Amino acid sequence: MNFKSSLKKLDAQIFSAFEEEEKRIRDEIILIASENYPSRLVLNVTGSIFSNKYAEGYSGKRYYAGCENVDVAENLAIERAKKLFNCDHVNVQPHSGTQANMAVYSGLLKPGDKILGMRLDQGGHLSHGSSVNFSGKLYEFDYYGVEPETEIIDYERVFQKAEEFKPKMIVCGASAYPRSINFKKFKEIAREVNAILLADVAHISGLIATGLHPSSINVADITTSTTHKTLRGPRGAIIMCDSKFATSIDRSVFPGIQGGPFMNNIAAKAIAFNEALKPEFTTYCYQIILNSKVLSNSLKELGFRVISGGTDNHLVLIDVTSRGCTGLEVETILKKVGIIINKNSIPYDELSPRVTSGIRIGTPAVTSRGMKEKEMLLISELIHEAIKFKENDKKLEKIKEKALSLALEFHVPGIDD
Numbered sequence: 001m002n003f004k005s006s007l008k009k010l011d012a013q014i015f016s017a018f019e020e021e022e023k024r025i026r027d028e029i030i031l032i033a034s035e036n037y038p039s040r041l042v043l044n045v046t047g048s049i050f051s052n053k054y055a056e057g058y059s060g061k062r063y064y065a066g067c068e069n070v071d072v073a074e075n076l077a078i079e080r081a082k083k084l085f086n087c088d089h090v091n092v093q094p095h096s097g098t099q100a101n102m103a104v105y106s107g108l109l110k111p112g113d114k115i116l117g118m119r120l121d122q123g124g125h126l127s128h129g130s131s132v133n134f135s136g137k138l139y140e141f142d143y144y145g146v147e148p149e150t151e152i153i154d155y156e157r158v159f160q161k162a163e164e165f166k167p168k169m170i171v172c173g174a175s176a177y178p179r180s181i182n183f184k185k186f187k188e189i190a191r192e193v194n195a196i197l198l199a200d201v202a203h204i205s206g207l208i209a210t211g212l213h214p215s216s217i218n219v220a221d222i223t224t225s226t227t228h229k230t231l232r233g234p235r236g237a238i239i240m241c242d243s244k245f246a247t248s249i250d251r252s253v254f255p256g257i258q259g260g261p262f263m264n265n266i267a268a269k270a271i272a273f274n275e276a277l278k279p280e281f282t283t284y285c286y287q288i289i290l291n292s293k294v295l296s297n298s299l300k301e302l303g304f305r306v307i308s309g310g311t312d313n314h315l316v317l318i319d320v321t322s323r324g325c326t327g328l329e330v331e332t333i334l335k336k337v338g339i340i341i342n343k344n345s346i347p348y349d350e351l352s353p354r355v356t357s358g359i360r361i362g363t364p365a366v367t368s369r370g371m372k373e374k375e376m377l378l379i380s381e382l383i384h385e386a387i388k389f390k391e392n393d394k395k396l397e398k399i400k401e402k403a404l405s406l407a408l409e410f411h412v413p414g415i416d417d
Helices: 003-010 012-027 040-046 068-085 097-108 134-138 155-165 183-192 205-209 243-257 263-276 279-301 327-336 364-368 373-388 393-408
Strands: 089-091 114-118 140-144 169-172 196-200 222-226 237-241 315-319 342-344 358-362
Touching: 003 012, 012 393, 040 263, 068 089, 068 205, 068 237, 068 263, 089 243, 097 134, 097 169, 097 196, 097 222, 097 237, 097 243, 114 155, 140 155, 155 183, 169 183, 183 196, 205 279, 237 243, 279 315, 279 364, 279 373, 327 342, 327 358, 327 373, 327 393, 364 373, 373 393
Parallel strands: 114 140, 114 169, 169 196, 196 222
Antiparallel strands: 089 237, 222 237, 315 358, 342 358
16 A cells, blocks of 8 residues: 555545645645755655654764664765865754754854844845844844845945944845845955854755855855755755864754754755756756746836846745735735745835735746746746736636646656656
């Protein structure tokens, strides 16, 4: 009896949710910038016997016996990540990007220390100092952002802010910034004010690994990343750092903020890193960026205001207020026709984070399905039509049929493999 048959027989309620989710993934065009489809191998190992083993500590220095096999998996994950990113030291145990950042803060700073981060409403992340997040509660944050005219980071302004605030750490990297980040400029600023530089590259690490975005490795003191966005691995995170920070980081991850690592995820990370070392992964990441640029240009031609005028990476930010909508309204409209995006604040947004003036669109998942420039043009047209006919149910139903037809032309990695 295979997995699905067993699940259906033994737990019909979970089976129903599983089936519906599989159908949703096949039927919808997913444009969430932080989502992707890992391979079948990654999915299988994530749900494997490696889930069973408690392995507190590190390879060769565990607090439990019987860790010889999971040590092999963790060592492979570390060595492959080092090769992929050309870095000195890697910790592969963090459960999430936020916990990776937490480990860096707690390992190198004291509560109340000053950190300079990017404003959440201009592209930053909750763990970069939001008042509702642990980071904003435990540390004293100040913020840099983008310029009102260009909607791009002005590094001279960041330097001025750093000189005034005198932070112990500067955080660069973003979750909603469509332009390249100049890590070398950030390093110069950090050096001038004697601050540690943390680069959070959760969104762009796949692009960095393939040389398609400037790298933070061996530039920033510490780099954190998730493993499931453009890296196309399991949900989780890693920390990469100069060797002089290795002991502090490792002790902060365990026993500082985490207990037993998820060895199933670590084994799956090892597989994902190995996949990312192959030439076809570079081709894939190149297509991500190409798709993003085509989508951005097409939406601009259709009358949308594109934040910063374009994109250099995997995501596009769109101001939808010029179309008489809020981000929340557009998210809801597009969901009706089977296109999944997320509402998102835009720089200097006058609407609340629950409503927003913009939307964020990402291309990693649709690129994983094999979609290219032609499909990006079709998707932009579908988005345009759905908003134009937002109050016409018959029109929306026809748009939904088009979106479904497009989605079903392409396989879903991990499901249809």
